[in-house]
Amino acid sequence: MSGQELGLAVSVFLACAVEAVEALTIVLAVGTTRSWSSALSGCLAAVLGLVAVTAILGPGLTSLPLDTLRLVVGGLLLVFGLQWLRKAILRGAGIKALHDEDEIFREQAAAARAAGSPHEGFDGYSFVIAFKGVLLEGLEVVFIALTFGANQHRIGLAAASAAAAVLVVAGIGVALRHPLARAPENAMKFGVGVMLTSFGIFWGAEGAGASWPGGDAALLVIIPTVLVFSLALTRFFRVDAIEGRAAAA
Amino acid sequence: MSRIRQALLGVWEFVVGDDWVTAAGVVVALALTALVAERDSAWFVLPVAVAILLTASIWREARKRAAR
Numbered sequence: 156m157s158g159q160e161l162g163l164a165v166s167v168f169l170a171c172a173v174e175a176v177e178a179l180t181i182v183l184a185v186g187t188t189r190s191w192s193s194a195l196s197g198c199l200a201a202v203l204g205l206v207a208v209t210a211i212l213g214p215g216l217t218s219l220p221l222d223t224l225r226l227v228v229g230g231l232l233l234v235f236g237l238q239w240l241r242k243a244i245l246r247g248a249g250i251k252a253l254h255d256e257d258e259i260f261r262e263q264a265a266a267a268r269a270a271g272s273p274h275e276g277f278d279g280y281s282f283v284i285a286f287k288g289v290l291l292e293g294l295e296v297v298f299i300a301l302t303f304g305a306n307q308h309r310i311g312l313a314a315a316s317a318a319a320a321v322l323v324v325a326g327i328g329v330a331l332r333h334p335l336a337r338a339p340e341n342a343m344k345f346g347v348g349v350m351l352t353s354f355g356i357f358w359g360a361e362g363a364g365a366s367w368p369g370g371d372a373a374l375l376v377i378i379p380t381v382l383v384f385s386l387a388l389t390r391f392f393r394v395d396a397i398e399g400r401a402a403a404a
Numbered sequence: 405m406s407r408i409r410q411a412l413l414g415v416w417e418f419v420v421g422d423d424w425v426t427a428a429g430v431v432v433a434l435a436l437t438a439l440v441a442e443r444d445s446a447w448f449v450l451p452v453a454v455a456i457l458l459t460a461s462i463w464r465e466a467r468k469r470a471a472r
Contacts, residue, residue, distance in 0.1 A: 226434065229434070230430060230431065231419075233430045233450075233454065234419060234420070234421075234426075234427050237426050237430070237454070237458060237461070238421040238423070241423065241426070241458065241461050244458075244462055248466075250462075250465055250466055250469050251465070294418065295418070352454060352458075356450045356454055359433075359437070359450055360446065360447055360449070360450045362434075363434050363435075363437035363441060363446070364442070364446065365437055365440075365441045365445070365447045366445070366447065367447050368447065373447070380451070381454075384458075392462050392466050394469075
């Protein structure tokens with residue numbers, strides 16, 4: 156496996172794991188309070204929808220000329236990567252509250268109870284909430300997997316990484332029957348943001364006609380640089396650090 | 405709101421997120437890279453642009469929080 160393929164596998168696995176943790180919370184909330192069979196049916200329908208989106212968009216992306224593909228993929232990865240990195244830095248710095256899976260679980264469960272008694276047999280509420288949760292959380296992963304996979308013509312590897320992450324998170328969730336509140340979600344988001352932004356910089360520049368000194372080896376400089384820069388931003392913008400500087404001024 | 409408008413709004417929110425300035429900055433940075441690449445080495449344009457865009461985006465949010 157080449158360095159770029161390893162980057163693809165790790166990025167897609169982490170991105171999918173983060174989104175799967177969030178989707179698991181929603182499915183667990185409706186499953187435990189209303190109907191497991193309807194929640195799991197909604198989950199399955201959403202996964203089939205995501206597979207269909209991948210099957211439809213994948214061949215279209217891979218048929219683009221290489222430079223156009225790299226420009227499009229680089230641009231999308233940069234936009235997505237900067238969104239992930241921005242949120243992770245804001246949470247790491249204390250500017251934005253951390254994602255609290257236990258709190259989200261309580262809110263979702265309360266909403267599910269407030270929606271009235273579940274229907275005997277098929278429960279539409281559980282189906283729709285689980286379907287929406289999995290589909291919305293999964294769409295971003297599909298785009299990340301497709302853009303990464305299409306550029307290296309390894310959509311199969313990207314899909315396998317995503318499936319592995321779903322299996323790991325679902326397996327732990329089924330075993331615990333509890334939201335994965337202790338998963339280091341922000342650290343994982345930070346890692347995904349660094350990888351997406353780094354590959355976005357690399358492929359975006361190549362797609363726009365630039366050549367990297369050292370070719371593919373430039374990634375070995377870009378990834379650590381983005382990581383160190385992002386950690387420095389988190390430290391600089393830490394709420395207590397800002398307040399300390401304001402007090403000293 | 406028509407379904408088409410709702411769908412377009414959904415795509416916008418999905419791709420651009422809550423910071424359209426950064427997304428627009430990425431497009432400008434890619435265009436600038438292509439322009440510079442026609443005459444000279446252009447690999448440095450995107451890393452510099454990303455550093456500026458990310459810092460500015462965090463700074464805007466930190467300032468909003470400080471104002472609250």
